[in-house]
Amino acid sequence: MLFSETPRELExxxxxxxxxxxxxxxxxxxxxxxxxxxxxAIEAFTLIEHVAATDEYLLALPDGVSENDAAAELLATGLxxxxxxxxxxxxxxxxxPNDPRLDRQWHHATNIMQSCEGWALFTxxxxxxxxxxxxxxxxTHQDLLLHRKPGYNAVDRLWEGEGGQITDINGHGTGVLGxxxxxxxxxxxxxxxxxxxxxxxMRITNSQAGGSTISTIxxxxxxxxxxxxxxxxxxxxxxxxxTARTTATYIKSKGGLLVWAAGNGGxxxxxxxDADDLIVVGATNPADERWINSNxxxxxxxxxxxxxxxxxxxxxxxxxxxPSGTSYAAPLVAGLIGLIWSAEPTLTPDEVEHLxxxxxxxxxxxxVDSVFGYGRINVYKTLRDSVAPVLWDxxxxxxxxxxxxGGTSMRxxxxxxxxxxxxxxxxxxxxxxxxWRSTLMPHLGGNLYQAVFPPLPCGSVTRYYxxxxxxxxxxxxxxxxxxxxxxxxxxxxxxxxxxxFETDQGWTxxxxxxxxxQWERGVxxxxxxxxxxxTDSDGSGQCYLTGNAPGNSDVDGGxxxxxxxxxxxxxxLDYHITYARWFTTDRPGDWLRVHxxxxxxxxxxxxxxVGNGAGWQTTRFRVxxxxxxxxxxxxxxxxxxxxxxxxxxxxxxxxxxxxxxCRVVTTSLTNAVVTRGTLVSGSxxxxxxxxxxxxxxxxxxxxxxxxxHSMYLRVDAQTDAVNxxxxxxxxxxxxxxxxxxxxxxxxxxVLNRFEEVASYAVGxxxxxxxxxxxxxxxxxxxxxGRLQVQLRHTAAVLLFGSSFDTWVDHVRIVVRE
Numbered sequence: 001m002l003f004s005e006t007p008r009e010l011e012x013x014x015x016x017x018x019x020x021x022x023x024x025x026x027x028x029x030x031x032x033x034x035x036x037x038x039x040x041a042i043e044a045f046t047l048i049e050h051v052a053a054t055d056e057y058l059l060a061l062p063d064g065v066s067e068n069d070a071a072a073e074l075l076a077t078g079l080x081x082x083x084x085x086x087x088x089x090x091x092x093x094x095x096x097p098n099d100p101r102l103d104r105q106w107h108h109a110t111n112i113m114q115s116c117e118g119w120a121l122f123t124x125x126x127x128x129x130x131x132x133x134x135x136x137x138x139x140t141h142q143d144l145l146l147h148r149k150p151g152y153n154a155v156d157r158l159w160e161g162e163g164g165q166i167t168d169i170n171g172h173g174t175g176v177l178g179x180x181x182x183x184x185x186x187x188x189x190x191x192x193x194x195x196x197x198x199x200x201x202m203r204i205t206n207s208q209a210g211g212s213t214i215s216t217i218x219x220x221x222x223x224x225x226x227x228x229x230x231x232x233x234x235x236x237x238x239x240x241x242x243t244a245r246t247t248a249t250y251i252k253s254k255g256g257l258l259v260w261a262a263g264n265g266g267x268x269x270x271x272x273x274d275a276d277d278l279i280v281v282g283a284t285n286p287a288d289e290r291w292i293n294s295n296x297x298x299x300x301x302x303x304x305x306x307x308x309x310x311x312x313x314x315x316x317x318x319x320x321x322x323p324s325g326t327s328y329a330a331p332l333v334a335g336l337i338g339l340i341w342s343a344e345p346t347l348t349p350d351e352v353e354h355l356x357x358x359x360x361x362x363x364x365x366x367x368v369d370s371v372f373g374y375g376r377i378n379v380y381k382t383l384r385d386s387v388a389p390v391l392w393d394x395x396x397x398x399x400x401x402x403x404x405x406g407g408t409s410m411r412x413x414x415x416x417x418x419x420x421x422x423x424x425x426x427x428x429x430x431x432x433x434x435x436w437r438s439t440l441m442p443h444l445g446g447n448l449y450q451a452v453f454p455p456l457p458c459g460s461v462t463r464y465y466x467x468x469x470x471x472x473x474x475x476x477x478x479x480x481x482x483x484x485x486x487x488x489x490x491x492x493x494x495x496x497x498x499x500x501f502e503t504d505q506g507w508t509x510x511x512x513x514x515x516x517x518q519w520e521r522g523v524x525x526x527x528x529x530x531x532x533x534x535t536d537s538d539g540s541g542q543c544y545l546t547g548n549a550p551g552n553s554d555v556d557g558g559x560x561x562x563x564x565x566x567x568x569x570x571x572x573l574d575y576h577i578t579y580a581r582w583f584t585t586d587r588p589g590d591w592l593r594v595h596x597x598x599x600x601x602x603x604x605x606x607x608x609x610v611g612n613g614a615g616w617q618t619t620r621f622r623v624x625x626x627x628x629x630x631x632x633x634x635x636x637x638x639x640x641x642x643x644x645x646x647x648x649x650x651x652x653x654x655x656x657x658x659x660x661x662c663r664v665v666t667t668s669l670t671n672a673v674v675t676r677g678t679l680v681s682g683s684x685x686x687x688x689x690x691x692x693x694x695x696x697x698x699x700x701x702x703x704x705x706x707x708x709h710s711m712y713l714r715v716d717a718q719t720d721a722v723n724x725x726x727x728x729x730x731x732x733x734x735x736x737x738x739x740x741x742x743x744x745x746x747x748x749x750v751l752n753r754f755e756e757v758a759s760y761a762v763g764x765x766x767x768x769x770x771x772x773x774x775x776x777x778x779x780x781x782x783x784x785g786r787l788q789v790q791l792r793h794t795a796a797v798l799l800f801g802s803s804f805d806t807w808v809d810h811v812r813i814v815v816r817e
Contacts, residue, residue: 014424015086076741076759097185107305118379125342129198131224131232134173137201143189151201154220170210171314178312180331194335218247225256233334235327248278261326262295269299283329304329340386367534391415392478404458425469455773497657506565517547517555519562531584532649537616543653555648558640569629573659578620580654587646600632667719676712687811694807710794717787724776730812734766737804740795747788
């Protein structure tokens, strides 16, 4: 069987568990010899441990060897009962605390903040304190007793121990503090997001109405951080004041962060959210939409749940309620910040803020937008990157294409904050079109690794991502959302032309009656709020886009046209053109039109007409389906806003001209010969289709191998390929014995000998061996297109004179040029 990872459930560790065949180990006449054979079979591996109680060997894989390949190699010896990965297993439990009212706290749910999943990684450190600047706290509430730090009365400027009053004078503060840090897993009430954090009340009012001056509020926040608290949270008005921003900058300079509620006026707040150090928080409702009364806009950094938040109240020591407001969103953010610093205390405030924002779930328009900012906080995603924060870098960039025969490589730099990666755990994960697989990345020294892609199906688009185990058994990923979001690349031969628009390769622009929004090349400057792309499509940085400027920079009038350089497609190949496109418009009559010319631009043929879409999308078309390829091919991308009455944005990226090197060529079976053993029935004709009418062959004893039988079947084939690039071999087979070791051999015409291309275990049930991406130049004879495949089955037979039979139902060979 093939082993496949399930990310964050079962993951490869770079180690195997192998148990010898216990029937062989119990044979009185051969136990010692069998044990010696086992030790010989595993000598290529590093033996970590032999568990005598279960007779299992724990083996470390050599560099560059996958779990599947190593397991197949060991099983093919016939010496092992099983060989399987030493899986990294993740908790099946969600680690939810035992608080009986947790089910009423919708904001902790898996489809919202994923709090329980986050708490499975980290529940907080009581030594990290969240300061709540509010109306006071009910100090005797059953859910606020643990980890409470001495409070402070900012009006009287007295600490609790000096007589400062911190009891809740209004009722607001007890609920706010409960949202941030109500004690969890104590069998009562609710759970705050940081239920194992320290918490401190900084009372900012002595009025039952709750009013306070902005100077008192900022004094409380400064005092908290000056006394060691990592984050101060304010659920009052005043978020847009200059003094709030100045205080936030001061607090950040002291190693802390200041969080402030956006307010409940339902208003748009202007100015740039990233131009200050204040974290401004809006509120969402249970439908994951903006709570109707929450302020929003370009000043708001992010959102958190704030509608119907079940929390502690001041009505009694066992009382709870479900108030609404940005007042309850801000402390959720403050609690999450406390969790981040608990997980990694050495992070700077800027790093914590970055992790907080990058961990948000995107709401509204794609990317950072003018309503939700960076999105709504997610406890699990943020802590996943905080417990083992990693900076990933790719010194040589990403491959534009992946060679179908394998060997495409890229360097990967992994820089964990405060940790080193666990040796032998850096992996490249890739999808082969059927399932996820992974391979170890060789360590080049320091933080540098090398990812090498194996053979992959030609003509496909593969998805891939990277991971490494860091601290406390946690595995870090890039992209962090993998495998839901991955890097992608086409699996094709070397392209004729590639332009990721990082340099000028001869594109030109012309416009008619255009008021604004001409095509230009650059790094996207907008934030996506007006339909413009916030980033390029391939991660390289630049693209071509219309009106590259923040704010109102869309196409007005026009058209504006982007022309490719002249492309020579006269080489007689089957050319395909692919590109990424972005087009948004709020008027149905506006289009992105793509044309192609084969006479240098004198005449044009329409390729596609694109209406309003969501995000980057990839187009691929066969040139010959539209025009006859010549040496004078050009592409034209045209956008207009006519009449000038809409918001229209367009972009083009990752432009490539690809020869279709994946053309399948006719390949026919011509003969089948049993070269060891005897033919019982059938011929090569029975191998042509999968129809349960099989060729049958009987094994013969091996010379000098007492009790060992084998069967060799050679299959000959012929292909019309002139320049074979790669080939696949698929075989269906079974035997009438419990187990045998199988190998697929191909004749290497360069060396004129058979060599192994796959190994497997075969038994009573039919197995399908699928070998992909073999080198065509090696295994197809250049003079006449001949191929030879050999199937080898070897098994130990217990009875003298006995043998085993092999059935082969189907052999398929696919050759591509």
